Amino acid sequence: MYDQLEYSVRRSDRARRVRVTVDPRDGIEVVLPRRAPARAAAAAVAELRPWIERRLAEADALREQIAARGDNVPYLGAELRLVVQPGRTRVHRRGDELLVPAGAGRSEAIERWYRRAARAEIAPRADRAAQAVGRTYTALTIRGQRTRWGSCSSTGALSFNWRLLLAPEEVLEYVIWHEACHLAVLDHSPRFWALVERHFPHYREPRLWLRRHGATLVL
DSSP: OOSSOOEEEEEESSOSSOEEEEETTTEEEEEEETTSOTHHHHHHHHHTHHHHHHHHHHHHHHHHHHHTTTTEEEETTEEEEEEEOTTOOSOEEETTEEEEOOSTTHHHHHHHHHHHHHHHHHHHHHHHHHHHTTOOOSEEEEEOOSSOOEEEOTTOEEEEEGGGGGSOHHHHHHHHHHHHHHTTOOSOSHHHHHHHHHHOTTTHHHHHHHHHHGGGOOO
């Protein structure tokens, strides 16, 4: 499928083995331990070529899916139409429309709007979920990691990815309940999953959706 695979190499003091990643935007990256020979990168790419080509094909399909949105962006299962307004600097929602700046900086402005909207959507839901499990959280942070959707620290600090607003609403609800239940049970033991199921019985469907479609949650 792909005659020649181009990749970048990054050395890492923390890496214990050779690792290959394929990102829809950044392409193929080989992470080498600091003392690994340079030829280890080429060997890893050759060995993993079938897997890499599958991931590249998935990345191509992902780009096509995102391009098919046209002038729309997803928002908790709905679609908002982008309306460009010259002179505007801050994104504003008007019904099913998202009024956005023209020219450079538009993507950054849209992301800032999603981050603000994420806090407004998530905070009251997190309050209710924490109260339901009989716990309180110490802080709530909105982040933008590539693959991590939420976290709960041992000190009770919750963190959520703003990209969850690009998913159906039940996916956002699942991640919030997941992290709220970690306030009571920090591991992923059967006790934890029993608690999740008690409060969010249909968690398996949105959990599976996130595994299958999480890579599409980009602007």
